[in-house]
Amino acid sequence: MHSSSWQWADHQGHAFLTCKLLNSWPHGFFTRNFWPQVPEDLTPALHPQAAVQRVKQVHGSRVLTPTEMAQMDAESTHPEADALMSDGPNQALWVCSADCNPVLIGDCVTGQAAAIHAGWRGTALKIVPQAVAKMQAQGSRLADLRVAIGPAIAGEVYQVATTVAAEVGRTIAPGDHNSDEALVEALQSLAHSPILPDDESGKARLDVRQVNVWQLTQLGLSLAQISVAPHCTFQEPERFFSYRRTGEKQVQWSGIVSRTAA
Structure with a gap:
């Protein structure tokens, strides 16, 4: 950007x-x-x-x-x-x-x-x-x-636990979700998502800078x-x-x- x-x-x-x-x-x-x-x-x-x-x-x-x-x-x-x-x-x-x-x-x-x-x-x-x-x-x-x-x-190389991705993603995610996994999946489905999929179970890739961008634009x-x-x-x-x-x-x-x- x-x-x-x-x-x-x-x-x-x-x-x-x-x-x-x-x-x-x-x-x-x-x-x-x-x-x-x-x-x-x-x-x-x-x-x-x-x-x-x-x-x-x-x-x-x-x-x-x-x-x-x-x-x-x-x-x-x-x-x-x-x-x-x-x-x-x-x-x-x-x-x-x-x-x-x-x-x-x-x-x-x-x-x-x-x-x-x-x-x-x-x-x-x-x-x-x-x-x-x-x-x-x-x-x-x-x-x-x-x-x-x-x-x-960068998000593409920053592997975190799904729980971490959910804790950060909760600051920008609309709506309620039953679990961390559901929240992360919902965010991953959005265009230009700051949370990316990871091949390892229980993990995700997290673009913290883009989460900050989302937080600012939501303000x-x-x-x-x-x-x-x-x-x-x-x-x-x-x-x-x-x-x-x-x-x-x-x-x-x-x-x-x-x-x-x-």
Whole structure:
């Protein structure tokens, strides 16, 4: 989807991915070639004066703003959450991933932004719609949002248990179903389904990025407001870490910097 809207930029001799939908915001989806650099090292590639914001990701659905983070009596420097939403300009919001979806959102009018870590667990908890709802509560309109979903594991190679596919699919499935299997079969029968069949009994192939797209369009966003990176972390080992491929806990970072109102 919108594969032509993605292009590579350069920092320190390495390439990182950007999306034309987010051209109004300094942003980037960085590759494994930047490892082991962290957001404090990478933010200057986006905006030299931006304040770094990041959290401890736990595969949940919590969405925090920098103000909320500053007010928390956290035991560690980075409170537990899986999404960040800006509440002022020049805030660099970062998430990390190694197969899960890095989702960056910008508001064309307010200039505010969000960065979301959406694996299958977070997607089952509807973390992307929750982040959008929090942006709306801060004054955003759905029509003003632009969403880029970065490199993640592709559905064609992401085998999961039918129970997992059902847990995620339940967030987008119409109607009631008697069992997980019935729900998955119903979703698989739909056009452009994010749940694909698998040869192994009790398994399915799950396209988490497309589930996020479905969740966004069911909120009321148009497909023109959403772009999915044409890159798979599992199938491109030269560019991306993949936990499913190697079992190693290594990550690539994705970030976006908020700006002033238009």
